[in-house]
Amino acid sequence: DIVMTQSPDSLSVSLGEGATINCKSSQSVLYGSNNKKYLAWYQQKPGQPPKLLIYWASTRESGVPDRFSGSGSGTDFTLTISSLQAEDVAVYYCHQYYSTPWTFGQGTKVEIK
């Protein structure tokens, strides 16, 4: 199974400042035949289901503000919020869909400082 490890577990950021969340996979999620990284990021607010932010490691889902961006290689990935807004307070998860069992990171809680 591919283990997804996020860091940090929680993050406290001032409004307007940047936030960076890391995600490391225990094996590569880069599929050689199409050169795509099978990695997504989700945002989950209390009492709500997760919301897709980023897929293919760096493609923003339609309607997601451009302050959210994703990057990374085959095993190390980053979600960046360029300028934190109050509505960005949430838990963020990375997710690999490269192979079953699909797995998620443990989550990173983002709060306002």
Place this chain on the structure above:
Amino acid sequence: QVQLVESGGGVVQPGRSLRLSCAASGCTFSDCAIHWVRQAPGKGLDWVAVMSYDGDHTFYADSVKGRFTISRDTSKNILYLQMNSLRPEDTAVYYCARAVKGETVGRQFDYWGQGTLVTVSS
């Protein structure tokens, strides 16, 4: 627009069974790979199971293999999760989620239901 609505959750004693349903609208199973994902109270997301588009293959998390069975009724567009031999650690909100079409069981999740709570307790 895809809509997913879960039902069937409740309180059940350890060792008993429960069947969850996920009613899908806006897509059919030949186009939609719908997964079950759960979330224990205050915890992270935990993938549970999926059936392939053609219905020929099922995949399960090790933690539920042999106890849970995923199935579907294509005439009604409903996905089921039969949960047997339930344990306290199965207590969670169970979501169904649509994976964008691709590969055997799809790609990233773009639509989620609101979830149904299963509590396993004596």
